[in-house]
């Protein structure tokens with residue numbers, strides 16, 4: 001694959017950077033074009049008043065070790081959350097309720113009503129879903145655990161990952177492990193027990209992690225390892241087919257490339273592809289995204305008492321102004337070095353996109369009002385920082401798998417065109433790193449020896 005003209009990766013988020021690094025390490029000449037002045041996309045870390053603020057993702061679950069391998073190769077190490085991060089709460093009936101840490105303790109705790117506990121006992125008798133139907137998460141979950149648990153626990157869980165609408169999200173695409181348990185074992189409870197005894201036996205539980213310096217350290221180190229191969233403030237303005245390769249138009253000139261990878265949010269990729277493949281652009285634009293605002297609130301000296309645990313999530317049926325809050329300095333004390341309390345509040349999502357129309361002051365006020373009502377925190381923060389993502393998270397809604405298959409089939413008709421990023425095979429940071437690795441290996445194999 002020794003080529004003079006570089007493979008161009010458009011988009012220097014964690015997906016594009018980890019792909020570019022893999023290609024570079026395989027001695028493929030590569031250039032990353034990144035529109036912003038900083039690499040990392042939504043996964044960056046800011047240092048403000050001594051606090052480490054994540055612009056988007058707060059922690060990751062590195063199930064298959066792809067992030068640990070990338071981090072180690074860059075001289076970084078994953079940093080697991082404090083043990084107290086296993087403590088999580090939900091808003092139920094307008095109040096914060098801490099969940100039992102062991103699932104079996106759910107039956108003795110008073111967090112759930114009796115009806116919901118009895119329904120949970122029936123889960124081992126659940127039916128499998130209809131074959132060949134891409135079921136919504138809401139419908140899938142109700143079949144297994146009933147209405148109450150679905151509207152509370154499951155909707156809160158998806159809110160923490162997708163900020164989505166569980167009646168639209170595809171169970172198979174958004175929660176593939178749950179659907180695999182059903183396919184394999186019919187019951188999720190029996191499946192979880194049996195799969196733990198089988199393949200997963202003896203394996204340690206995957207821990208929620210960050211990195212020294214925050215999650216942004218990963219993209220920062222990947223970009224540093226790529227050096228001048230990453231071009232910042234270099235948005236791809238247009239893409240053109242040129243001979244047997246591609247030209248990418250940037251404000252400072254045109255880059256010729258034998259291969260182009262669009263590692264972009266789906267709407268951005270659609271914009272570049274529309275002039276020469278309207279069908280492909282339409283299919284990409286059909287992957288919706290939801291907006292999310294991140295509000296960081298720092299307190300020095302620390303709050304008394306300090307909130308302890310990972311944080312809390314709000315099921316949409318509670319109709320509050322926030323999606324949830326993370327007790328950052330409790331779960332990751334190194335992100336508030338020298339003491340102090342750091343809380344991160346998330347707003348927006350599929351159910352409340354209109355909240356992002358508020359100005360920064362309005363978002364801070366909404367976050368503070370909810371923390372006051374739910375946590376009793378009324379003190380004014382010493383630091384506030386608002387970050388907005390109008391197209392934060394792609395939604396893997398019903399039909400997603402088919403949509404992606406069709407997108408990839410259409411893209412494969414264009415030699416040298418590849419699609420990467422979080423819109424296709426998982427949106428978590430760890431999914432992005434894993435799928436960038438898969439894409440890189442596929443590209444190397446396609447290029448031959």
Ligand SMILES: Cc1cc2nc3c(=O)[nH]c(=O)nc-3n(C[C@H](O)[C@H](O)[C@H](O)COP(=O)(O)OP(=O)(O)OC[C@H]3O[C@@H](n4cnc5c(N)ncnc54)[C@H](O)[C@@H]3O)c2cc1C
Pocket residue numbers: 010011012013014015016033034035036039040041042043055056057058059060061234235236237263264265268292293294389392393420421422423427428429430432
């Ligand atoms: C608020 C929020 C919270 C999240 N929380 C978590 C979490 O706790 N844990 C977790 O695992 N995941 C979380 N995620 C998801 C995860 O952060 C993202 O899915 C992941 O970082 C996406 O990486 P990416 O490289 O695919 O895309 P992006 O980060 O979106 O990168 C795309 C890049 O392309 C650039 N770009 C766009 N257009 C152009 C153009 N025309 N030319 C050149 N460059 C362009 C952008 O500037 C950007 O840098 C969260 C996401 C958000 C937004």
